[in-house]
Amino acid sequence: xxxxxxxxxxxxxxxxxxxxxxxxxxxxxxxxxxxxxxxxxxxxxxxxxxxxxxxxxxxxxxxxxxxxxxxxxxxxxxxxxxxxxxxxxxxxxxxxxxxxxxxxxxxxxxxxxxxxxxxxxxxxxxxxxxxxxxxxxxxxxxxxxxxxxxxxxxxxxxxxxxxxxxxxxxxxxxxxxxxxxxxxxxxxxxxxxxxxxxxxxxxxxxxxxxxxxxxxx
Numbered sequence: 001x002x003x004x005x006x007x008x009x010x011x012x013x014x015x016x017x018x019x020x021x022x023x024x025x026x027x028x029x030x031x032x033x034x035x036x037x038x039x040x041x042x043x044x045x046x047x048x049x050x051x052x053x054x055x056x057x058x059x060x061x062x063x064x065x066x067x068x069x070x071x072x073x074x075x076x077x078x079x080x081x082x083x084x085x086x087x088x089x090x091x092x093x094x095x096x097x098x099x100x101x102x103x104x105x106x107x108x109x110x111x112x113x114x115x116x117x118x119x120x121x122x123x124x125x126x127x128x129x130x131x132x133x134x135x136x137x138x139x140x141x142x143x144x145x146x147x148x149x150x151x152x153x154x155x156x157x158x159x160x161x162x163x164x165x166x167x168x169x170x171x172x173x174x175x176x177x178x179x180x181x182x183x184x185x186x187x188x189x190x191x192x193x194x195x196x197x198x199x200x201x202x203x204x205x206x207x208x209x210x211x212x213x214x215x216x217x
Contacts, residue, residue: 024152067094
């Protein structure tokens with residue numbers, strides 16, 4: 001998944017970003033409301049992790065603007081404000097969830113994944129792909145009782161294709177799920193990961209539509 005992290009504390013933003021990227025997710029950091037709006041104008045995100053106290057205003061301003069224009073992007077507020085009234089304000093403004101700093105990064109990423117799955121109509125996260133069982137909630141893949149080990153990027157490609165199951169995903173769309181603005185993208189990176197997945201899972205699971213992209217049925 002691609003995450004927009006709206007957080008103005010550099011050390012915290014970098015720590016969250018590194019953790020998410022180690023799990024195979026692409027992260028763009030926006031330290032202000034203006035930067036967040038600019039990022040939303042040029043990229044498509046799966047979920048937003050939103051601080052409230054930003055240098056150019058409240059995160060609630062951005063959240064209300066998103067909901068006012070019909071954006072259904074899942075938003076998890078992450079803030080030091082721990083009053084019940086703050087939680088109510090955040091949820092009433094359209095947030096999908098609310099976590100209080102300091103938080104456990106493992107729990108936060110589980111919440112992000114859960115909201116992305118719900119937005120895609122897959123709350124359980126358990127999917128059968130032929131002989132394989134995919135646990136999207138836990139980030140694991142099984143053939144019978146045996147786990148099939150995937151790298152974080154291999155998982156990210158497979159998870160993106162499964163999220164779009166039945167629809168072709170272009171190479172560019174997959175790149176946008178794998179890489180943030182600052183990443184250097186090799187020209188054949190997607191092809192390499194698809195090839196590795198086929199070597200592990202068989203040639204038939206991921207179909208190539210020449211000139212269009214890739215498909216999991």
